[in-house]
Amino acid sequence: MNSPLYAIPGSTPAPSAAPAAAAAPAAASDPTAGARSVAEVLAGSQVEAVLQELDDDLVGLKPVKARIRDIAALLVIDKLRLNLGLVSQAPSLHMCFSGNPGTGKTTVAMRMAQILHRLGYVRKGHLVSVTRDDLVGQYIGHTAPKTKEVLKRAMGGVLFIDEAYYLYRPENERDYGQEAIEILLQVMENQRDDLVVILAGYKDRMDTFFQSNPGMSSRIAHHLDFPDYAVPELQQIAGQMLAQQNYRFGDGAAEAFERYLQLRLQQPHFANARSVRNALDRARLRQASRLFADRERQLSADDLSTIAAPDILASRLFQA
Numbered sequence: 001m002n003s004p005l006y007a008i009p010g011s012t013p014a015p016s017a018a019p020a021a022a023a024a025p026a027a028a029s030d031p032t033a034g035a036r037s038v039a040e041v042l043a044g045s046q047v048e049a050v051l052q053e054l055d056d057d058l059v060g061l062k063p064v065k066a067r068i069r070d071i072a073a074l075l076v077i078d079k080l081r082l083n084l085g086l087v088s089q090a091p092s093l094h095m096c097f098s099g100n101p102g103t104g105k106t107t108v109a110m111r112m113a114q115i116l117h118r119l120g121y122v123r124k125g126h127l128v129s130v131t132r133d134d135l136v137g138q139y140i141g142h143t144a145p146k147t148k149e150v151l152k153r154a155m156g157g158v159l160f161i162d163e164a165y166y167l168y169r170p171e172n173e174r175d176y177g178q179e180a181i182e183i184l185l186q187v188m189e190n191q192r193d194d195l196v197v198i199l200a201g202y203k204d205r206m207d208t209f210f211q212s213n214p215g216m217s218s219r220i221a222h223h224l225d226f227p228d229y230a231v232p233e234l235q236q237i238a239g240q241m242l243a244q245q246n247y248r249f250g251d252g253a254a255e256a257f258e259r260y261l262q263l264r265l266q267q268p269h270f271a272n273a274r275s276v277r278n279a280l281d282r283a284r285l286r287q288a289s290r291l292f293a294d295r296e297r298q299l300s301a302d303d304l305s306t307i308a309a310p311d312i313l314a315s316r317l318f319q320a
Contacts, residue, residue, distance in 0.1 A: 030120065032079055041076045045118040054111045058104045059240070060233040067224050068108065068115075075119045092221035093121065093196045094188055096210075098203035099226025102272030105200045106160065108224075113158040116196060123156035123194060130159070132166040135180040143176040147183045155195050164199035165209035181213060188219045229272050231261050237273050241280055242307065252309035257283075263317045279315070286311040 031044030042048045051072060054065060071093075078091060093116065097105040110127050117125020130150055137143040151159070161167070167177040188197050199206065199216075203225060210217035229237065235258055242248055249257065260279060264270060271278075287307055291299060 032119070033083065035080060035083055038076055038080070041079050041119075045076075045079075047072055047076070047115055047118050050111055050114045050118065054108065057111075058107060059236045060229055061104055061108075061226065064104070064108060064224050064226055067222070068112065071112075071222060072115055072119075075115070075121060079119055090121075090193050092192060092219070094192065094220050095196070095198045095222040095224060096206060096220045097198055097200040097224050097226060098206045099200075100202065100228055100270075100272060102274030102276075103226035103228065104273065105226055106162075108226075109158060109160045109198050109200075112196075112198070116158065121193075122158065122196060126154075126157040128154035128157060128159050129162065131162050132177065132180075135161070135184075136167065136175075136177050138176075140176075143179045144183060147180045151183070151187055151195070155191070158196045158198060160198045160200065163201045163205075165201050165205040168209055168212055170212065181216065185215050185219065231258060231265070234261050234272070234276050238276050238280060241277055247280075247284065247305050247307055250306040250308045253307050253312055256309045256312035260312055260315055260317060267317070280307075282315070283307050283311045286314050 032041045035041045035044055051065075051069060054068065058065070074091060081087075095112070097109065099105060106127075106129060109129075113122070113125050113127045116122045128150065134150055135143070135147045137146050167181050169175040169177055184197065187195065199209075199220065201209075210220070235254065238257060239249070239254075257279075261276075264275060264279070284307065290308070290311065291297075291303065297303075
């Protein structure tokens with residue numbers, strides 16, 4: 001069943017010559033409709049607040065943040081051109097986020113969706129995050145309905161496909177991932193004024209994926225590489241995570257956690273901020289066991305919110 005929200009393969013695509021905001025006369029509710037300066041667009045859209053949140057929420061990632069600001073600048077200038085009647089083809093906004101797990105790709109995608117919505121490039125500004133299993137069926141005839149249903153949910157916002165390279169499995173001739181790719185390609189081209197697709201995954205695997213799928217590569221306008229965090233950045237992330245849950249490091253605990261990170265970085269499957277969160281969860285578990293063992297003690301708020309050095313040093317990494 002064809003959805004009225006997007007063109008499916010074989011249907012006649014709707015023309016897409018300008019941003020979504022140009023599809024109809026500027027509405028009075030659009031606070032940027034009459035803007036003639038960058039400052040007026042920023043004030044009306046509150047895009048700068050989103051960029052500030054990105055800076056506040058994510059440690060490091062300077063190249064990524066700079067690229068997001070460049071994209072925001074492009075959209076703001078395009079908005080000013082639209083307001084003056086300088087209508088041109090909508091900029092291609094499909095993206096690829098390459099990097100290891102835990103480097104902030106999903107968070108940046110959420111902020112990108114907000115920016116696009118506030119500037120009128122997508123109608124809703126929501127983020128739909130999926131993997132291969134959400135798009136590809138196991139049997140003949142299952143993939144197209146699954147992919148189209150995901151696209152229907154994502155229309156008007158951003159579709160974030162994590163580990164996108166798993167869509168393509170050339171070693172399996174009975175794999176249906178290629179069918180999902182063909183549907184995605186059609187919608188990415190014909191409905192790019194109402195949907196932005198972000199592909200994400202490890203850099204080397206994404207490079208191989210694009211080499212094998214030149215059609216997909218040609219539709220991705222922006223490639224953002226997310227670097228791994230250094231130990232001082234991971235320490236800062238740990239401090240933020242603890243503060244959000246009303247915890248803090250006690251005497252010597254921050255130094256112990258730094259030593260833990262240096263050891264953990266030498267182990268396989270390190271996942272940056274994700275691994276930091278897991279390590280802190282285990283430290284909280286040890287803290288809880290330590291306090292639980294002293295049943296008669298009257299515990300203060302400071303006792304309950306302090307991660308002590310032994311809570312970190314009890315990790316198996318130190319035992320080894």
